[in-house]
Amino acid sequence: MIEQKINEFFGDAESTGFGTGWWSGILSAFFGFLSFGAVLCLHFPQLLTSPELRPHYPMHIMRVLIQCLIVGAILFGIIASILRKKKILALTGTLFAIAATALGGSSVRINPNLGNGPAIGMDWFLLDMLLMAIIYVPLERLWPQYPEQGTFRNEWTLDVVYFMSTHFPIQVLSFLVLLPATQAVKYLGVPVLQHLIAHIPWLFQFLLAIVVADVAEYFIHLALHKVPFLWRFHAVHHSSKALDWIAGSRSHFVDDTLVRGFILVPLMLGFSQSIIFAYLIFVTLHATWTHCNFGPNAKWLEQFLVMPRYHHWHHTSQKEGIDKNFAIHFPWIDKLFGTYYYPDEWPQRYGLDGEEIARGFVGQTIAPFTKRKRTS
Ligand SMILES: [Zn+2]
Ligand SMILES: [Zn+2]
Incomplete structure (x- = not known):
């Protein structure tokens, strides 16, 4: 299995605590990989970058970001190779950074005449991965509910493959495909409803959209x-x-497709594109957050959110x-429909209740279409 191979490749037996060079090695490999991918995007924007995002990139900032990733990969690579006996992570990061630099680094010229042909969407995958990791990994390291679980827990590579699959090739599934779908507002919109909603202050429109979406999601x-x-x-x-970001x-x-479709159709009846877009960002952040291995709770907040x-x-x-x-946003929706369960402690076990499913990404993708029984 791919996941196991990657795990064996990166998981060395040395300790992974702070000061062992583990984190600097991981950061070096991560930054190196991102910088290499970003430079490829500069070279082949037509094929690799999403047409919906292309016009919106502040290229000056993106180039500085790529430069920082390259420098970061090399610096962390040096630190890791000093602190750690096994050099595989440091070497991986440094090699990616050197390859990115050799390919022109952050100063690659971009062909200005690009069509709207099909693209892979690697830019979105790289950016989202960087953003999510920057936001959630530190929170999970600082205040974990299950400290022994670790960032690179069992099956984490399987979930990276899932993360890739929803960002990469089959665009029909990704967040970005739904962005053009928001154009359908023009056709699906009910004018009276749109008119009514447009007169509410923006923030209340946004809150209303979350309620509508969560009832649909329910x-x-x-x-x-x-x-x-x-x-x-x-x-x-x-x-x-084991749950985490x-x-x-x-x-x-x-x-994914069913849930997103169910949420978007009612939103399109009455809400503007800017509200729907804001909701898509919110749901990405909040849904990821609810899976986090994050212990602290705020009693007053958890009643609402x-x-x-x-x-x-x-x-x-x-x-x-x-x-x-x-419910994915508001607990009171479950209260309303009688499916609310919220004791003061955390659960002890996660996963399926006495049911086995295929292991690995390919098996899990195919099996639901073919198997017939649900054992429980
Ligand atoms: Zn979930
Ligand atoms: Zn569920």
Whole structure:
């Protein structure tokens, strides 16, 4: 399996604590990989970058960012090679950075005449990976609920593959494909509704959009659990035995497409493109957040807003938490429909309740279409 190979490749037996060169090695490899990918994007924008994002890049800043990634990869590579006996991470990062520099680094000229042909969307994958890792990994390292779990837990590479799959090739599935879909506002929109909503202050429009989206999400999520054929797809998301920021991206593409479609259609009836766009950013950040291995809780806040512990109860394999907490933003939606479960402690176990699914990305993608039974 690919995931296992990558794990063996990077996971050396030396200790991974602070000061052992583990983190500098990881950062070197991560920054090196990102800088190399970014330079490739500069060379082949037509093929690799998303047409929807291209016009919006502040290129000056992007070039500075690429330069920083290259320098960062080399600096952390040096630190790691001093601190650590095994040099594989430092070497990987430094080689990527050298390759990025050899290919022209941050100063590659871009061909200004680009069409709107199909593209892979590597720019979005790299940017989102960088952003999410910068936001969530430090939070999980500083205040973890399960400190022994670690960032590179069992099956983390499987979830990186899922993260890639939703950003990479089959654009029909990604966030960005839904961006042009927001154009459909023109056709789906109900003028009276649009007119009414447009007169509310922006912030309240935004809050209303989150409520509408979460009610829609509630019902499709409920169906994903209760309809056996749909559960086969959603079971993939529930197969994680340890939750963190990247576990949230483990999701079958049928599951993803259904949920996004169900959320977007009601939004398009009455909300403007700017609200829908703001909601897409919000849901990406919040949904990722609810999967985080993050311990602290604010009592006053968790009454209004889904916090990690709330969604963790949705992922438990303990009987009392099964088919509870379907809402993704507001706990009171579950209260309203009688599916609220929120004791004061954290769950003890996660994953599927006595059910086995295929291992690995390819198996999990194909199996739901072919297998017939749901054992529980
Ligand atoms: Zn679920
Ligand atoms: Zn989840």
